[in-house]
Amino acid sequence: QQQVKQSPQSLIVQKGGISIINCAYENTAFDYFPWYQQFPGKGPALLIAIRPDVSEKKEGRFTISFNKSAKQFSLHIMDSQPGDSATYFCAVHGSSNTGKLIFGQGTTLQVKP
Amino acid sequence: ETGVTQSPTHLIKTRGQQVTLRCSSQSGHNTVSWYQQALGQGPQFIFQYYREEENGRGNFPPRFSGLQFPNYSSELNVNALELDDSALYLCASSFFWATSNEQFFGPGTRLTVL
Numbered sequence: 492q493q494q495v496k497q498s499p500q501s502l503i504v505q506k507g508g509i510s511i512i513n514c515a516y517e518n519t520a521f522d523y524f525p526w527y528q529q530f531p532g533k534g535p536a537l538l539i540a541i542r543p544d545v546s547e548k549k550e551g552r553f554t555i556s557f558n559k560s561a562k563q564f565s566l567h568i569m570d571s572q573p574g575d576s577a578t579y580f581c582a583v584h585g586s587s588n589t590g591k592l593i594f595g596q597g598t599t600l601q602v603k604p
Numbered sequence: 605e606t607g608v609t610q611s612p613t614h615l616i617k618t619r620g621q622q623v624t625l626r627c628s629s630q631s632g633h634n635t636v637s638w639y640q641q642a643l644g645q646g647p648q649f650i651f652q653y654y655r656e657e658e659n660g661r662g663n664f665p666p667r668f669s670g671l672q673f674p675n676y677s678s679e680l681n682v683n684a685l686e687l688d689d690s691a692l693y694l695c696a697s698s699f700f701w702a703t704s705n706e707q708f709f710g711p712g713t714r715l716t717v718l
Contacts, residue, residue: 537707
């Protein structure tokens, strides 16, 4: 049972372009929606996160758009740079506070110079 | 502020053996969660430790066990290793009562089972 579906699996963007990664979830009890960035051989690093009471959150070049009714959220990377080339994971967290983050399958982003 | 650290970095074991992985949480954090990340997959939640007790467990068999110590560091033990246990094992620390639910990951331990 896949509770979080992430797309696309891979993405190639030109430098300066916009990268968009999407996630869809099933359970309306989820209350925290983070995005993580992972470089090869490293652990995931928290990039940006949102709660369901807001529809958008922006931090620098990174924006999360959240659609509660559609149970979808997306990551937008503006002015994409070669240094952004990494694997991105969306995740969801329930309100039970057991610490369980449920991750998507990941999107490998390549930004071409 | 010290980040999450894990040891060892890499480990090679044979099927049937036992392994212990270690994690030191970020300063100010009192909770440790462990995840297994198979190659090309997202991390899968194994369990979380808070107040030296297991506080939530994912779909992993009992041969995966853990400990948390008074200084909030943690160990993950895996008995009777199987080939499918080969993965990157990640530890994440957090503050249990934080409203942000933020979890900060260590660099991981790469376990190879032959």
